[in-house]
Amino acid sequence: MKTLNLLLTAAANVMRQRLRTFVVIICLIVxxxxxxxxxxxxxxxxxxxxxxxxxxxxVYVTMDMYGRNGMIPVEMAGEIEKIEGVTKAVPRVIxxxxxxxxxxxxxxxxxxxxxxxxGFIKGSAPGEGETVIGRGLADALxxxxxxSIGLGVRVTAIVDHRxxxxxxxxxxxxxxxxAGIWTSDLVLVDIEDAISIxxxxxxxxxxxxxxxxxxxxxxxxEIQKINSYFRIQTKALAExxxxxxxxxxxxxxxxxxxxxxxxxxxxxxxxxGFGLSERRREVGILKATGWQTQEVLEMVFFENIIIAxxxxxxxxxxxxxxxxxxxxxxxxxxxxxxxxxxxPFKVPALFTPMPFVLSxxxxxxxxxxxxxxxxxxxxxxxxxxxxx
Amino acid sequence: MTxxxxxxxxxxxxKIYNEGRPHEVRALVDINIAVRKGSLxxxxxxxxxxxxxxxxxxxxxxxxxRGRVYLEGRxxxxxxxxxxxxxxxxxxxxxxxxxxxxxGVPAWENVAYPLIPQGVREGERRRRAVELLSALGxxxxxxxxxxxxxGGEQQRVAIxxxxxxxxxxxxxxxxxxxxxxxxxxxxxxxxxGLKREGKTLILSTHDxxxxxxxxxxxxxxxxxxxxxx
Numbered sequence: 001m002k003t004l005n006l007l008l009t010a011a012a013n014v015m016r017q018r019l020r021t022f023v024v025i026i027c028l029i030v031x032x033x034x035x036x037x038x039x040x041x042x043x044x045x046x047x048x049x050x051x052x053x054x055x056x057x058x059v060y061v062t063m064d065m066y067g068r069n070g071m072i073p074v075e076m077a078g079e080i081e082k083i084e085g086v087t088k089a090v091p092r093v094i095x096x097x098x099x100x101x102x103x104x105x106x107x108x109x110x111x112x113x114x115x116x117x118x119g120f121i122k123g124s125a126p127g128e129g130e131t132v133i134g135r136g137l138a139d140a141l142x143x144x145x146x147x148s149i150g151l152g153v154r155v156t157a158i159v160d161h162r163x164x165x166x167x168x169x170x171x172x173x174x175x176x177x178x179a180g181i182w183t184s185d186l187v188l189v190d191i192e193d194a195i196s197i198x199x200x201x202x203x204x205x206x207x208x209x210x211x212x213x214x215x216x217x218x219x220x221x222e223i224q225k226i227n228s229y230f231r232i233q234t235k236a237l238a239e240x241x242x243x244x245x246x247x248x249x250x251x252x253x254x255x256x257x258x259x260x261x262x263x264x265x266x267x268x269x270x271x272x273g274f275g276l277s278e279r280r281r282e283v284g285i286l287k288a289t290g291w292q293t294q295e296v297l298e299m300v301f302f303e304n305i306i307i308a309x310x311x312x313x314x315x316x317x318x319x320x321x322x323x324x325x326x327x328x329x330x331x332x333x334x335x336x337x338x339x340x341x342x343x344p345f346k347v348p349a350l351f352t353p354m355p356f357v358l359s360x361x362x363x364x365x366x367x368x369x370x371x372x373x374x375x376x377x378x379x380x381x382x383x384x385x386x387x388x
Numbered sequence: 389m390t391x392x393x394x395x396x397x398x399x400x401x402x403k404i405y406n407e408g409r410p411h412e413v414r415a416l417v418d419i420n421i422a423v424r425k426g427s428l429x430x431x432x433x434x435x436x437x438x439x440x441x442x443x444x445x446x447x448x449x450x451x452x453x454r455g456r457v458y459l460e461g462r463x464x465x466x467x468x469x470x471x472x473x474x475x476x477x478x479x480x481x482x483x484x485x486x487x488x489x490x491x492g493v494p495a496w497e498n499v500a501y502p503l504i505p506q507g508v509r510e511g512e513r514r515r516r517a518v519e520l521l522s523a524l525g526x527x528x529x530x531x532x533x534x535x536x537x538x539g540g541e542q543q544r545v546a547i548x549x550x551x552x553x554x555x556x557x558x559x560x561x562x563x564x565x566x567x568x569x570x571x572x573x574x575x576x577x578x579x580x581g582l583k584r585e586g587k588t589l590i591l592s593t594h595d596x597x598x599x600x601x602x603x604x605x606x607x608x609x610x611x612x613x614x615x616x617x
Contacts, residue, residue: 002507009504016492278491285488286501288449289549290477292470295505380469383449387488 006295010302021307024367028311029318031261031366032359034331036319038253039355041328042335044348046246052182053238057090057208058216060233061223069231071203074195076226080207083222085215091204093194097151097187104137104185106151108194108204123174128190130173136184136344138175147172151187152197168197184345246335253334265366276374283378284386293379300375301368308363316356323349393461395557395588396423396446401455403441403611415441417611419455423590425556428583428601431592433608439592440485440561442608446590447482447559448472477502481550485562487542489534489549495521495541496530499548520548524578540571547578558582560591564598572597 014021061080062069074091081089093108114125114132123145126132131149143149150167157164170193176183195201211219220232286296322328328347333339336347378386403416416438423429423446431439444450445457448464456465459475467475476482489498499520500513508516521530524544534542543563550558563579564572572595580601583589591598599605607614 001509002505005504005507005510008510281488282490285490287473288447288476288482288484288488289502290473290553291502291505292473294470382444382451384444385450387449387484 002295003298006299007302010299011306013299014303014306024307024370025311025314028308028363028366029315032312032315032363033318033322035257036315036351036355036359037322037328037331038257038334040319040323040349040351041332041347042246042250042253043350043352044323045335046242047350048182048348049242049246050239053235053242056235056238058211058235059209059220059223060206060238061209062206062231062233063227064229064231069206071200071205072207072230074202074204077204077207079226080209080223083219085212085219086209087212088210090208090210091191092206092208093191093198093200094205095198097197099137099149099151099187100141102137102140102185104134104187106187106189106194106197108189108191108197110191114188114190121174122177123172126170126173126189128193129170130189131170131193132174132176132188133172134176134184134186134345137187138172139344143172143175145172145175149187151189151193154196154199249335265369279371279375280378281387283375284383284388287379287386288383293376296379297372297376300371304364304367304371307367308360311363311367312356312360315359316351320351323347393425394422394458395425395427395460396590397421397458397461398442398446398452399456399458401442401445401452401457403438403445403450404453407453415611416445416452419613421446421606421613423557423588424603425460425588426583426586427603428579428589428591430599430602430605431590431608432594432599432605433614434594436610437608438611439608441611443559443561443590443592447480448475449482477506477553479556481553481555481558483543483546483550483558483560483563485565487534487546487566489542489545491535492533494531494533495526495537495545498534498545499552502549502553516552517548520551521545524548525574538571540567540574543567543571543575544578547575551582555587557588557590560589562592562594564593564595576601 061072061076063072064070077089077091080086090110090113093106095106097104097106111125111127121132123132131151133143133149138144141149148169148171151170152168153165154168155163156166170189176186176188189197191204195204209219209223216234220234223230223232283296287293322331327343328349329343330341332343332347333341336343398419398421401416401419401421402414405413405415419438419442421429421442431442433439441450445452448457448467452465456463458464459479464472464475490501493501496514496517499517500508503513503516518527518530521527521544524547526541526544526548529537529541534545537545543566547560547563550560560579563575567575576598579589579591579598583601
């Protein structure tokens with residue numbers, strides 16, 4: 001009953017000292033909101049990326065070119081497909097491309113593979129001389145199904161050492177209707193068109209290899225036997241790279257955040273001591289009327305728990321609004337490459353319990369540091385001194 | 389042990405602020421006082437004579453620099469913070485010159501605050517507080533915070549708070565200094581009633597109207613007890 005009394009009194013105090021409570025909660029929100037929002041976006045992007053890897057091919061094969069990934073002859077797809085355990089070997093062209101000054105990703109796949117993507121498309125899958133583009137790109141450039149888009153250039157003739165250049169124009173047969181992060185700025189074309197755009201006749205960027213369960217290791221070894229210059233990337237390796245990439249980005253954010261926090265902590269310590277002389281007098285009154293130091297501290301502890309719960313919960317709510325309503329405005333770009341202040345697609349986010357728990361603990365530590373020590377110091381002096 | 393059934397006793401009590409520093413203040417010098425059970429003891433003297441400091445020491449909210457303090461013959465000078473808190477909770481009720489009520493808190497809650505850490509339920513706390521406030525003529529003001537009360541009403545709320553634990557001894561610091569003459573008379577009546585109930589009362593005052601009820605009067609001047617105690 002005593003503990004319940006102290007808890008209820010703490011709640012009443014939090015309500016009574018409205019200004020102090022308000023100021024401290026605002027400070028907590030300012031500190032916790034970027035952390036919760038960034039963590040949710042990072043987790044969301046990571047989840048989608050890992051899902052994409054897990055749903056992709058089992059093995060990707062490229063050539064080693066001076067220690068980097070290089071083009072691989074397209075006929076290797078046929079060779080690889082003969083290996084026992086391989087269900088499919090799909091040659092791909094994947095590269096960056098600038099379209100009217102906007103950076104996009106061009107993906108070339110065999111027409112048969114494109115058919116499988118129809119379910120995601122508004123319009124139809126691309127045929128020869130056609131393309132399907134992402135929603136973000138379409139919106140940014142004002143394009144729609146039936147319109148046309150220039151993808152790279154070709155030299156049609158050289159007269160007197162002067163090249164005659166012609167833009168490669170493609171008809172837009174469809175638009176990726178999903179607002180997903182990976183298709184927003186994607187340009188999907190038939191692989192022959194992609195090879196032509198990059199003038200890499202006979203070569204592709206990589207070969208995506210699909211393998212029956214249990215054959216991954218043997219298939220990898222067999223592929224390596226075909227050519228020792230092949231670079232083979234398995235699904236597990238891709239996942240590891242992905243994790244490392246996100247952890248690095250997360251690490252950069254955390255470093256910047258810790259610096260900001262370093263500046264914020266003294267502020268909240270000063271603010272949580274807001275009304276300290278009034279609190280000092282109150283503690284003196286409580287002690288003079290028979291309260292013990294431990295009871296005073298217990299009540300202040302409950303006050304801080306209440307404030308921390310309110311602060312962390314409001315920060316979580318506002319974080320949710322920031323991501324879902326404001327679509328991660330200004331913050332999504334930290335975790336998603338090539339995204340400006342306003343993401344042209346729905347920013348993925350995943351709210352997990354751990355960041356909220358950490359936020360609550362951080363809020364509690366901050367408010368405690370600001371009040372428990374000063375309350376304890378006041379509690380242990382004679383009440384007459386505290387009330388003076 | 390002193391061997392005499394005094395409620396409160398001070399022996400050779402000194403209180404020195406900033407001792408050994410350039411601004412050293414000797415608030416009390418070698419004070420010897422004995423307060424009998426059930427008596428009304430008055431401490432008087434001009435402003436700055438040390439009355440509030442002595443009241444604070446007897447109320448255990450201040451520690452003496454030197455000397456010994458006894459409660460019912462038991463020395464409490466070296467008691468721990470916890471033990472002194474228990475004395476304040478169970479044995480003494482304090483009324484301060486400036487009332488020291490919690491701002492923004494209704495009168496009944498101010499009165500009942502000492503009961504919170506004792507685990508008394510809110511309903512019971514309110515019942516006891518309202519009963520005391522009603523007895524002191526504040527039945528209509530129980531839900532008003534101190535800011536909405538007059539000086540006299542605040543004084544009575546402070547008295548009710550001092551009584552809520554039903555203490556043996558009530559210590560009042562200048563109980564009539566911040567209230568008008570009419571209210572001072574009401575306070576005097578309250579004190580008479582408490583004395584009739586057998587409570588031990590210690591009060592510091594300038595008010596000579598209260599002297600008539602006193603069993604013992606001590607005069608302080610410059611921190612020294614006139615007549616040597």
